[in-house]
Amino acid sequence: MAQHETSPVAAKTPVTALAAALLTMVLWASAFVAIRHIGESVRPGSLALGRLLVGALALLAVVTVRREGLPPRAAWPGIVGMGVFWFGLYMVALNWGERHTEAGTAALLVGAGPLLVALLAGFLLHEGFPRPL
Template sequence: MHNKKWDFRIVCAHAFTILIWGTAFPGIRMGLEAYTPEHLTLLRLLIASLILLLFSLIYKLRLPDLKDIPVIFIFGALGFTIYHIALNYGEKSVNAGPASFIVSVTPILTAILASIFSNEKMKFNGWIGGVICLIGIAFLSLSQGDSIQLNSGVFLILLAAFSESLFFVFQKSYLKKYGFLPFTIYTIWSGTVCMLIFLPGIYQEIVTAPIEITLSVIYLGVFPTVLPYIALAYITSHASASEATSSLYLTPVTACIIAWIWLGEVPTFVSIIGGGITILGVVIAHLTFNKDDYKQIESEKVW
């Protein structure tokens, strides 16, 4: 029997994830006012790792197999260390809204890489969507300020999206083995360990940073870095992985609205056009992936 109560809970989980991840991009912009990109990443991941450690002790999370630890560290570096550092450096010159639109091409990059490395067929409209996204990103790269000029921060954010795509492409067998949430916890921990090389100097930044900026970094560590993954794990346990992430295409719109309210970042006309084109490309490319054409990852075990 179809349970409408479960449907309502899944919708709430989707809405929560979209809202919280939408706050991450303006939160990063605020954090960069007092923290370097490296220290912002480190502090955010340290906070997230501490919360997840307590969470794991309560629920008695089992440790990964010893032979998988080196690979998990590589995943942690790709999905969290490189991703966050590149995104933070990119957001030094790119506003929160455009940054979120650029990151939204991650599913397309993932599909392209999967077609190369995993022999997953990508249909024609997938490639068309990718080309449309590139046009949108070209607009976004010229959209900062009142004048039209190339913004190199766009390429750093594209690097972040590419790193995240590699993280998604090769994780399939480990998701099946450990489950969505445990694997995410392992990779956050390993990504945090990789960031420890930037530990020197972070204390000085903490004590000199305005309290409101430090609170925004704490917020980033608690909310966008931890809670949406728990919500996604819940959704994935009741639906396919593709359905769990499909509504995240609304995240850039949420990020633009929040950045406008929180930071006063009014979107330029060029950035609105570029963002709209990018989302159009992502949607067109996403239509390629249906149950008849591809085997989607379904994580039946969440914990």
């Protein structure tokens, strides 16, 4: 009789990982309600800037704790481009849309994004659909 090996997926998940996942889910779910509420009094661009500043401070804290340096010079055009397109376009459009959409609907649409990207990549880019996906 062959002995089965334990895969990393089958291994017990540490309590800290479960707590982190639960906290992430609660914060993610409440973010849509908070954005909907704040969006009534704060303009979409200002809200996007606030989100950028919070993210930048969190990233700065991680980089400081890990004592990492700045990215190489060649990476900066891509970083700036992503900043402009992600926060400058996507976040402002998302914040504007959430002013006119219920929080649950917005959460469903944003949550379905990764699934749609995976499906489009599988079909249009011929990447296929590996088993873990």
